Amino acid sequence: MASLAQAPETEPTFDHWSEGIPSDAAIAHIPGERGLPVVGNTFKMLADPHGFANRMIETYGKVYKNFAFGGWNVALVGAEANELVLFNKDKIFSSEQGWGPVLDQLFPRGLMLIDFDHHRIDRRALSIAFKPAPMRHYMGSLNSGIGSETAKWEGDMLFQPAIKQLTLDLAADSFLGIPWGPEADKINTAFVDMVQASVAPIRKPLPFTKMKKGVDGRAYMVDYLTRETNRRRTEGGGQDMFSQFATATREDGSLLPVDQVVDHMSFLLMAAHDTITSSATSLIYHLATKPEWQEKLREEVFAVTGGPDGEGNPRPLDYDDLGRLELTEMVFKEVLRMIPPVPSMPRRALKEFEFGGYRIPAGQLCGINIQWTHYSDEYWDNPQAFDPMRFTPDKVKARHKYAWVPFGGGAHMCLGLHFAYMQIKVLIAQLLQRYRIEATEGEGYKPDWQAWPIPQPKDGLKVTFKKI
Structure with missing residues (x-):
């Protein structure tokens, strides 16, 4: 599989989130499901988003594809995925083009919907x-x-x-x-x-x-x-x-x-x-x-x-x-x-990258699942229990920095937190x-x-x- 180090020096750019969408064949190697004709899994997600995500992760693992709201999305799950996407060290991900399908008719060009130098x-x-x-x-x-x-x-x-x-x-x-x-x-x-x-x-x-x-x-x-x-x-x-x-x-x-x-x-x-x-x-x-x-x-x-x-x-x-x-x-x-106000965050890959053993092509819509990570026993003891003592300074220091991200992270960390x-x-x-x-x-x-x-x-x- 191609890694980040093998990616071409000149990557494609997209003026709008609807341009350059990868073909079904380009993501055929990523496990997942399309759901019903036309609508895919949209209504299943709306009815029980957390239950749906849990089932998909149990079935396909922490990298999977899902067809909803008119297109394919690749889910990247866990604190390591949160860090990759939110910290965005290599400028792989666009917040603007990730939120575009959801917000471009309603809240275009807000701070969360611009990237890189313009955002800074x-x-x-x-x-x-x-x-x-x-x-x-x-x-x-x-x-x-x-x-x-x-x-x-x-x-x-x-x-x-x-x-x-x-x-x-x-x-x-x-x-x-x-x-x-x-x-x-x-x-x-x-x-x-x-x-x-x-x-x-x-x-x-x-x-x-x-x-x-x-x-x-x-x-x-x-x-x-x-x-x-x-x-x-x-x-x-x-x-x-x-x-x-x-x-x-x-x-x-x-x-x-x-x-x-x-x-x-x-x-x-x-x-x-x-x-x-x-x-x-x-x-x-x-x-x-x-x-x-x-x-x-x-x-x-x-x-x-x-x-x-x-x-x-x-x-x-x-x-x-x-x-x-x-x-x-x-x-x-x-x-x-326990109840993050924004349970998931979308992004779009501007470059080809690799995560969890899968190559994800440039142009692909991706997303992280904050809710799942907040309840994962990989990062939290007895995660279903209400325990504010998880946030003592020593426990925070010992935990993965991106296991708790209700305000996002990296350059797009919530300005008003x-x-x-x-x-x-x-x-x-x-x-x-x-x-x-x-x-x-x-x-x-x-x-x-x-x-x-x-x-x-x-x-x-x-x-x-x-x-x-």
């Missing part, structure tokens, strides 16, 4: 929004917004829709710098439609389809964000993330083109809104059904903040104290291991100073989780907040 230059420009000064500003908005909203949560509730709305409102404030209200609601509707369309089996925006609603949602967002970018460049903006992006400059001092600001902001809003909603819901589920861990985190929060004030109101978490919530961070990391940690820690500090969280149906409560496009409990997560 834009990422550096956008990173200004996550420097300490803006982060301190967001911290104040988070403390205020989360505190005022969670004060209304006493009693029985469905947590997932509540945190989804709160996350959107926080994004409208911290990200866009607009007040909560009807305009934020329109943005929410557009994003829901765009995310749902990302895994729609029908990939053309035909009337009455999810893809048509998603494309219409994108049109609304492009129009709104374009007007706002131009306004903020003319009139000036505030400390919100959008204003930081609108005035961000590249290394040569030039402003990012308006359409690129729009694409980056649209993608970041989607990524932050839905992934934080998913991970916060997963966290509250585990705290509600594991009261011993909830009490440990409450003790830590009280030790850091001093506990509620004399009137019983939670004390806000200070930006400089974020690092002191060590156990809270370990619990959150274990939640992300520190914002995500900050938002979650503020949420926990506010909730645990105010309430005891219980599963409405008892500690044995196990909701059915929808896996696509972002993990969430189908029943909305039934919890009860009891005033302390």
